[in-house]
Amino acid sequence: MEAGTQIFFSYSLCCGTLVALGSYNQYNNNCYRDCWWLCLLNSSTSFVAGFAVFSVLGFMAQEQGVPIEEVAESGPGLAFIAYPQAVAMMPFPQLWAVCFFVMIILLGLDSQFVGIESVITSVMDLFPVVLRRAGRREIFLLIFCLTCFFGELIIVTEGGMYVFQLFDYYACNGACVLFLSVFESLAMGWIFGAEKMFDIVEDMTKSRPNYIFMLCWKYLTPLICLVSFIYSIVEYQPLTFNRWYVYPDWAYALGWLLALSSILLVPGWALSQMFVRKGSLKQRWHHLCSPDTNLPLTYKQQAEIQENTFTTEMEDLVRSNTN
Template identity: 70%
Template sequence: MLNKKYATKPKKVEVEERGHWGSKVEFLLAVAGNIVGLGNVWRFPYLCYKNGGGAFLVPYLVFVVSCGIPLFLLETTIGQYTQEGGITCWRKLCPLAEGIGFAGQLILLYTGMTYSLILAWALLYLVFSFSSQLPWASCNNYWNTDDCVDFSSRNTTHEWTNQTNTTSAATQFWERRVLAISGGIEELGSIRWEVMLCVISVWTICYFCIWKGVRSTGKVVYFTATFPYVMLIILLIRGLTLPGALEGVMFYLLPEPSRLTDPQVWMEAGAQIFFSYSVGVGTLAVLGSYNTYNNNCYKDCLWLCLLNSATSVVAGFAVFSVLGFMANEQGVPIAEVAESGPGLAFIAYPQAVALMPLPQLWSICFFVMLLLLGLDTQFVAMEVVMTSFIDMFPTDMRRAGRRESFLLLFCLTCFVCQLVMITEGGMYVFQMFDYYACNGACILFLCVFETLALGWVFGAERLYGIIKDMTGVKASPFFKICWLYLTPLVSLGTFICSLVEYKPLTFNRWYVYPSWAYVVGWILALSSILLVPGWALYKLATGTGSLSQRFYQLCQPDLDYSLTPKKIETELQHIRGKHLQLM
């Protein structure tokens, strides 16, 4: 027998508390920083012009009301109610649907790898913006070819409009200097070391923004979520004072009601809503989980949704006023300079900036805005993934130092997997990930099952009572209709249409991917989609009892976790209601 004198007592392991936002402002800024991102600047304005101008706002608003706001409120509510991450919240609400949580985190992982590369490109452009002459403003560089056209010389407009084999200096800088793009995905080539250094810088910044959890994230968003608006206002004022700006704005908003009969217009409006509102992947649930139980998430959600859509519209004025100026300077139609995505950020807008007085100043403003818009979206997504997995193993992962180590491992893993995108053929891989792995169809699929699981299995009436219990506000009955019928039906219809209208990915309208690349693309898409039914089948197969008993048990919420008096009363009311219905 051991002498008591020498017996060692077991060490007490210190487990850090999960924590809450330091204030309501931190929550609002974190959500605003996440949902207001690059898509508001480089995707919405182009979609608006392409799909009928002002008429595009009709399908856009239909999706906002029927899907965007109801899903936004739904996810924020379940996060605030359960105080759990994007995976474990499903264990509390509907264990059978836990695969939705895993699928959402996988999509965030894919998105994080592509998003950080976009930020690296923006950082590289920002560095070049401090040059005495912008490198994409002339054809006197070693990467330029004989068919390069310099738009800063007024006498090149005729040359540009009368030759089909000419390339702008901005395009050559993007393709030949930044990307050094190869002939296809089979030719990966060497790593672009400058881009790799920028990628490392982006991951390092994001690491230190969230390494202490909401304690650090909540402080960083005060700057990253607000300063882009300062830059946007500056660029908007500058754009509207340029010659040709009015034509650009009219081109952006000029209504074409006939476009409303095109199903593609409605599909693109739906995809924009699901992307820009960050629904379906668990982001809002995690951000909401750091709120106090009685936070008025109902009012918060309505204001944040309004902010997101208003920012998209305002960004359109900033972008198309500059594109109108560019078209005016070159003497070409605005349609020829209008771009979306990387084409707008890294070719069209830099090309327009090169035509302005003090081009370096406006280039710096633009790329600082892009960087900050993207950075808070990126590090909030990282925080969501971290929280979701730490909440799965709270005892182990909340020990001192564990979070920082796991976050470092996460960043290194993403960086290593991302190296293939930083090669000379990496742009083809990037487009494949963006088109398939981060596809809107994947998110639509998750949203269909999310609303079915919460609206029908957990219960829309229970959700309605939870909002009243937490906020003291009685939500509009319209949301119950959305959660039960409108949102799942609209999401399912859009998902089916996206599959019917599917077109194989091409690059720059001329490069067709090899067959094996399309197979890899579909594997990436199905990797998240199949997690939902796959996880449900796994839980059914490994449960106890008959199949019907397992199914019933997995559909029951766990109501015995940290029940506050308000929660207990909510559940009792729900049980009484069910009892009265059966009588």
Template identity: 60%
Template sequence: MNRQRRKEERQRRAEDRGQWASKTEYILVVAGQVVGLGNVWRFPYLCYMNGGGAFLVPYGVFAVLFGIPLFLLETSIGQYTQEGFATCWTKLCPLAQGVGYGHIIIKIFDLSYILIQAWALFYLIFSFSSQLPWASCENSWNTADCLSLHNLGSNSTNWTALKNTSSAAIEFWERRVLGMSGGIEELGSVRWELALCLLVCWVFCYFSIWKSVRSSGKVAYVTATFPYVMLVILLIRGATLPGALDGIYYYLYPDVNRLANVKVWIEAGSQIMFSYSLTSGTLIALGSYNEYNNNCYKDCFWISLLNSGTSFVAGFVIFSVLGFMAHSQGVTVDTVVESGPGLAFIAYPQATALMPLPQFWSVCFFLMLLFLSIDTHFVTVECLITSIMDLFPKLFRKRGRHEIFVFIICLIFFIIHLVLVTDGGIYIFQLFDYYGMTRFCHYFMAFCECLALSWGFGADRVINIIEDMTGQKPNAFFKLCWKYIIPLLSLISFILYLVEYKHLKFNDWYIYPDWAYALGWLMMLSSVLMVPLWAIGKTLVTHLSYLHCPAEDPALQRGKAGEEEMPIELTTSAVKT
């Protein structure tokens, strides 16, 4: 009777919140979220800078010890509780609900990444020009110091080594796209073309999620698969370019001496955290729309393999083209290697302009970049909205209110993000990126999550929950990771970040004013401080024994003699807060 009653309660909740229409939609949405820009512009660069092929050793170790176990933990607690990342803790460890509120703040900063989507759309539009505008110096925005691709290729050294000159690609990026001002103090006016691109991106985001998972799951059929089509096309093209092997050599050449450097291991852990979308609440929210008996244990292995495999393949795509670029200019690959926006919006566009049919290859690249960022963004917004609606279900779950609430959220953030498309917007974006979404926050959240679930709620309970949902009992290795390895690695990385902290500099020359650094630290601490502040506040008004884990429920006691084995599930009434 109890099993049947709980099953009926789950069904009613699924009808109220919504649920994935199929397992395929869930896999596509999660894959679209975890496979993103970090796979294309961050992993290849980190691999090159930190030992080439040897970097795969710490990357693989962190994937096994950190990525897959934490991926399984977050997905399973979302599926078990059927709650967003803010409210799931009331059924697990009420003392740690500050982690959920910290995730909300991190998500708000994450939304600023829509700016990359707007940039990609801007470049995509210009890719249809008869002559790519970043290939020549015959444009109104170019200066007398501009070097066209033809002149750049004829020099014996790269443009970065030439004084008082800049490439046409850099001038297009800094002067035409960004309209960069002298600093964060000079915001200037809104760049209306970028603002229109931003508006288009938010409109697309709205119609991707306005029906919750019923619409986002359908959109993922295109947004999650299309980048792979483009990746294969670019991979084939890159492998046939002259100089491609030189680029791949630079990408994978193993430097085993780098493995003795602690920073290399920290970078590997940071990349796993970033590319697997860990400790941001995303996996919890997406997992909450699964059926109770979905095999999340098997899912985590396949999605993790897909994510890391995509990163590895993307490296061949990027470095084969960079090898071609170096070959065309008569320089070494290391002089054209960049990470982040510099790779996506300067180096790679410059390389496509040197190829035959440059417009076609430019369109392919920026379509891939656009779809990668679309997936990541609308899932981020969906997860934020899910968790807010779970906090106030009576207010937002009524018919018709979901669409209105989604519209209001999209409108508000579009207005806020207009500051990012001003002349000084790039300085604000870099501030958000460096402080608001830093690994400082994510490592702290990983430590708190594992502490709450493995020591508060209980690692054995988590193991039993996964077994009850999936029919498969996770290996004891996962318990070891959740209780000891992940907290230890997170704490060490957290401390090392503080020890090695350096103030943000833009392009290695612009130093932010003191008030900007103070604002940055405020952003960074805003999510982290939610955890201890919530814990202290709840402890003052509630007995601690009711907070470190939910009240004991008979359903948590398995295999008692003479009793039928019961499903491991708690109801909200079992939580005394």
């Protein structure tokens, strides 16, 4: 489960990041090739990082004479407590400490850049008339960043680590991401249509993807995500800090509200659209489970429509001249 959810966070799945950044590409950009390189580079980096992390944890476990799982918990304790202790035991500890924390800073900045960009791009697409004017994007970005800055000042207080763990365990945990991934894969594979996605990718890249992707989009991905989500709920354990501090009941209630804040958006939006649409219940359900007819057509479809229109006009012209 930990390895599976790490893949989601490593690729920034279900966060809108890849979709937002990909929306800036040209239509004929080879997205198929980009996805292959993204997966290869990301997984290779994680594989190499595993040697750096677990070799250090193994060294500390041997030095302390304890099992490796007792050296440190995953999360901030690993990055800011266990690893700095290990660095202090190495030759030239100042050099390795500088390298390590520069890496942490750059990693945080890069993650923050793309995370904010996904929010900004999504909001601008929702309100293009208001925000796509000179200077509006910059003003909105400034307000959003200042709001995040002042809202997260609580994290750097004396009790900030308790708050951080609460957010990290409930609002950003694997169960929320897995829940969203089930509906994302169902929406793309069944509602939008895997076959239609194949046609669009072929039109964009001039090559047809491997059919194993269609199998994944329609069956394997939603099934694996659903099973993983159910398993994560069944195996749920209340949050503890440093394996001994038990949070009060109101903190657990707050944590579940944080988790439900993203999970309930999917059924909440669907129910709201069911109420605002017109027609019978069956008609509204059918409309919501059909792809949007206002989506831009692909180049191939546009060419076919233009060709058919031209052919029809020529036939009408010939008939009129004949008559």
